[in-house]
Amino acid sequence: FNRNVRAVVFTVQKALPLMQKGGSLILNGSIAGSTGTPAFSIYSASKAAVRALARSWVLDLKERGIRVNVVSPGATLTTGLVELAGDTKEAQDGLASYLASLVPIGRLAAPSEIAKVVTFLASDDSSFVNGAEFTADGGQAQV
Template identity: 85%
Template sequence: MSKRLEGKIALVTGGTSGIGLAAAQDLAREGAKVYVTGRRQGELDAAVSAIGHAATGVQGDVTRSADLDALMKLIREREGRLDILFANAGGGSLAPLGDISEQHFDDTFNRNVRAVVFTVQSALPLMSRGGSIILTGSIAGSTGTQAFSIYSASKAAVRSLARSWVLDLKDRGIRVNVVSPGSTRTVGLAELGGDTKEGQDGLLSYLTSLVPIGRLADPMEIARVVTFLASDDSSFINGAEITADGGQAQV
């Protein structure tokens, strides 16, 4: 039985845990040859082992232009092209208005906006015609979230970038879409609740109460949306935001 992504070359940034790791696993399962990035070698090695299917890990920080250049050089030398880019690396932390520091602002936008811009731009020379670029957004980009305004603004910027980039790339046949998860059961989400199990469990319980479907997403549920956007099954979807949130931002 043929796989939807057989013969495709994919890159997943921030692929060592959570949604990124799940996406890399699902892309590989569908036949893609997957490259993943991560900042810590130990976590990267574990991710490559979990992905299997001849996945390749590349240590680096997507906020550093030298690391992006080295990453793209490696893919160019080994593969000559890139068919799928999932620009997923990012993150955020809580800071209410009145406590927002310049460092908090810069760190959030560097990770979630600047890195996305230059990851996509550095990958463009490798992207094949008909390729698919997928950006990680968030329902926070279109809803209000207490003490999370800078993260929310950064994800709204990601959504805006996709709308313009489809016009910039229309002559190359490259699609750009955004997957915007709702609350997803990841280590990163739990850590927003603090360093204690009580705090983390309390946050996850509260977020679960906001989801009409009655639970948090599993990372693989978001990963399957990424695979859909990477495949020809979504060939006429372009510039769109696909929300996978169990109804959280819909009511």
């Protein structure tokens, strides 16, 4: 909760005085915030809290014209993810393969694919998108 909720609140508090009308806050959620995840209940609750913060901040910031959205990735092939399995390449590959088997598209996300969603939300192309949660998970949370 310190990293996923408290740090988000404090970061937004410090960023808001620097933001101008038309600015965009993009919060990092997770599909774990809306789906069950064995052995990750606290993580899941922290990501659900981020989504709840966004819903309220949309209303709090409407007079300032600042948009708030959440990007909720599914499993993304990062060092942090595979290290959950331990130090051996065999264990890390096994975890990545297992997680990919849960995704209808059949693979994990590349970090650049999640970054493209963030880039869209930061751009003027998304000027009428506010309070949304963008799920980038290869369809995992939909089935």
